[in-house]
Amino acid sequence: MKQPQASAFDHLVEQYLALESLEVTEELLNLCGASIDTRALPLLRQRLREEEAQLPQLEARCYVRLREKGEQLIASLRPLIAALEQEKDT
Amino acid sequence: VLGECNYANKCVTCPMWLTSTDDLPALKSFYERAVRLRQRAQEVGNQVVVQQQTHIITNLTVRLKSLEEPEADGALSLDEWLSQLRTDLAEAESGLEEARAAGLLLAAKHLERVISELKARLAALEGTNR
Numbered sequence: 448m449k450q451p452q453a454s455a456f457d458h459l460v461e462q463y464l465a466l467e468s469l470e471v472t473e474e475l476l477n478l479c480g481a482s483i484d485t486r487a488l489p490l491l492r493q494r495l496r497e498e499e500a501q502l503p504q505l506e507a508r509c510y511v512r513l514r515e516k517g518e519q520l521i522a523s524l525r526p527l528i529a530a531l532e533q534e535k536d537t
Numbered sequence: 538v539l540g541e542c543n544y545a546n547k548c549v550t551c552p553m554w555l556t557s558t559d560d561l562p563a564l565k566s567f568y569e570r571a572v573r574l575r576q577r578a579q580e581v582g583n584q585v586v587v588q589q590q591t592h593i594i595t596n597l598t599v600r601l602k603s604l605e606e607p608e609a610d611g612a613l614s615l616d617e618w619l620s621q622l623r624t625d626l627a628e629a630e631s632g633l634e635e636a637r638a639a640g641l642l643l644a645a646k647h648l649e650r651v652i653s654e655l656k657a658r659l660a661a662l663e664g665t666n667r
Contacts, residue, residue, distance in 0.1 A: 476586060
């Protein structure tokens, strides 16, 4: 269980958690405890896949606000996952 | 709260979030889940989640109170109304900046309309206050 350097990483976590549902946030607390680390990667990747899969459906149904929220969540998940993967590889 | 949205915690800070007394049960459930999550975050020592849930709980408390005590609105004096409208206007203007920065065009348009309406109401009320 590794965690990238603070500050920029903390900002990524804050951005992501502000958009995430209470249920997933609770799962992350159970997985990682006090701070998000590499143990969260499988769940974060799963959330990214779910959100990406949902976007075309939202687009097709013209759910503009939901699509915007999905895009924001994806935009916050990608750099967070990248930061954690980089840390895992080092 | 009731729709398909998976990001329940996002509504609380959304300037376009509209609720009525019909939403009270769902809002109370939301409040209780946020309290439980904050408790869990405190147990594991996750300060980010504690802070975010505290913010959500504070906003929900205000909203629940305003829905449960609607008679308080009718008791506002003219000065209190003006003060409330100025606060709403400041929040809407701040929300507009955020919406523009995030590229949320529909939200920005909606907020522009809200700001126009608030300004008109303020102007009308200020006229009666002179």
